[in-house]
Amino acid sequence: MGQYFATVARGLEAIAAQELAELGAGSVQPGFCGVAFAGDRALLYRVNLWARLPFRILMTVAEFPCRDAEDLYEGVQGVDWGEMVPPDRTLAVTATGKTQDLNHTHFTALQVKNAIVDQQRQRQGERSSVELDNPDVRVNLHLHQDHATLSLDSSGSSLHRRGYRPAVGLAPLKESLAAALIRLTGWTPEQAFFDPLCGSGTLPLEASLMALNRAPGLHRDRMGFETWPDFDPALWQRLRQEAEAMQLTTLATPIGGCDRDRDIIIQARSNALRSGVADQVQFQQQDLSQVEAPAATGILMCNPPYGERLGKGSDLAAFYALLGDVLKQRFKGWTAFVLSGNKQLAQAIGLKSSQRWPVYNGTLPCQLMKYDLY
Template sequence: MTFSYFATVARGLESIAAQELERLGAKEVRPDFTGVHFVGDRAMLYRVNLWARTIFKVLVPLREFYCPNSEILYREVQKISWDKYLQPHKTLAVNSTGGNQKLNHTHFTALQVKNAIVDQQRHNWGQRSSVDAENPDVLINVHIYQDRCILSLDSSGTSLHRRGYRQAMGKAPLKETLAAALLDMAWDTSLPFLDPLCGSGTLPLEAGLKALNIAPGLFRKKFGFESFPDFDKQLWQKLLTEAKNSQIRDLKGSISGSDRDPDILAQARSNAERCGIADQIKFTQTELSQLEAPADSGVIICNPPYGERLGDPQELGALYKTLGDIFKQRFKGWTAFVLTGNKELAKKVGLKASRRIPVYNGALACTLLKYELY
């Protein structure tokens, strides 16, 4: 039996996520704004949650309906038989996005949906579910757009970018999902990979998981679908076993990261230990000016500070100039990618970009610059 699902993704990464879903075997894949529609069976729902690297959440739509105001929202939510999805002894939370003229406050919209559900429970059972905003058994998503509402079950729970391995973080780390998307755009796993400004290690770690075919969901303690009434534990255990057995033992190309800060490198190594790949990734304390190519060819991806959350844009000009100089002098035969949200700083690299790929880092419009180093 097949069902329709909706994967939420970061703005601008819809096509990357669609390609990933197709590789995982999803059918009728259709990108939309900040998400991708797809069709699959229950095993596909579990597999996408376990394996997807670029997706935030997988929603299971229950109903779409006309919804111009709060009264109609309450009434339509009550038309759903909630005992199919939520027993009174299970906790719930409601997450709301979007809005319209009358439903313009997400907290109020979520409250209205919650009230409709628990009022139905009280009427039918004489008792109701408690709200647990942090770790609910069942998380419900309500999305309002113009005069339409889509009500869905959240099969993921906490966002899938929270893999579970990264307990130690630097000041402005990339989301794991964005790091995975950059790797999809820029890197072939057979080539050496280097992040010369690796911070707490997100890019090298995501590269290692990808190259060794390690499912990112293996580090998570729980998924939302495990609390669904129709949860198939035997099927889930089968998929977990398949994922563990499909891991690759050795890298085809080296993966390394460097940074000048020994404390932040200690965080990167700690995260690598949690992934179980500490022996596969080389982290070195290196000043950028002392950086040397670890191989004759390969791919560099880095996310230098660009003054939005870290550093002064005036002072960062020297960093970008050094980056460009090191690329030119010591990385002939390599391809470099630099993610930046500052066009003026990008000019300081002093190299002509062969491609400029628009990317969003959260709400910030950025560019992934590609440099062919000959």
């Protein structure tokens, strides 16, 4: 059984823990910006393939007390790297967190790399080359309160990069955050889903991938663990084939979005094509003032501009008031969810929210507000 840690956006730890438990993870424990869990190799592969909320899945290698550079070097040297990082594999080290003495992540990462390659030279007479962008093995060190955790990064590039979205608008919502927001709403694929301010389409696309039971990891070029010495290609192939066999081909209800910018709708359609749902998800160029509900009931969700992000200098208060009017007049019977990073603008919607969730969009504190529309 391996010990793992899924890194997630701040504020999403509890909902990510729920997702991991559903995927079969054991000993699930939410922490700060992540969730610890346990499982076998098949679970590690399955979580990388299926989890929609995490950024990375780290496999814990060792933990030790660590106050300064000497503690760090000795702690890293105390691990047997022989089978995890043979000299013929390229290596990269990332460091996060700090102690009073180790407060420069570049120096910390260098110290970890030195300890590993020194051990390789002593025991095998040769050492790994460093490859920062696309290493065979990425080692992660996290420092917190004079304690070090060493891990291997099983994901490679961040899992939020599904592989379907080279085309993004000016203010893209990360796919993992979009999936988390949809999950918070309690939406199910039997309900229509609509985003009247869809940008490059992330919210409707994530909803459609959930509804069609498409594993988000299927679009990715490579997982980090595929270049580990103990990689099991037969197991990975089997899990991918199972995921492909579980996909549905048609949506039960409409999923779509619109945006007033023609070029952005072209991007959204291009992203839908890449994710294999172009024939399922409807994207239309339409101004917010012209929007009509695509079904009698459903979930409306949007991430309007909030000054920090887009539209500085434009009259955003009037735009939010228009959004409130459209929700009231044209979406009776629906439930609406609006993500905003600006409380004053949110008040301009002119509706009373029935529930609010604090979430972070990157480093920006936001609120997801729920409106029951009668």
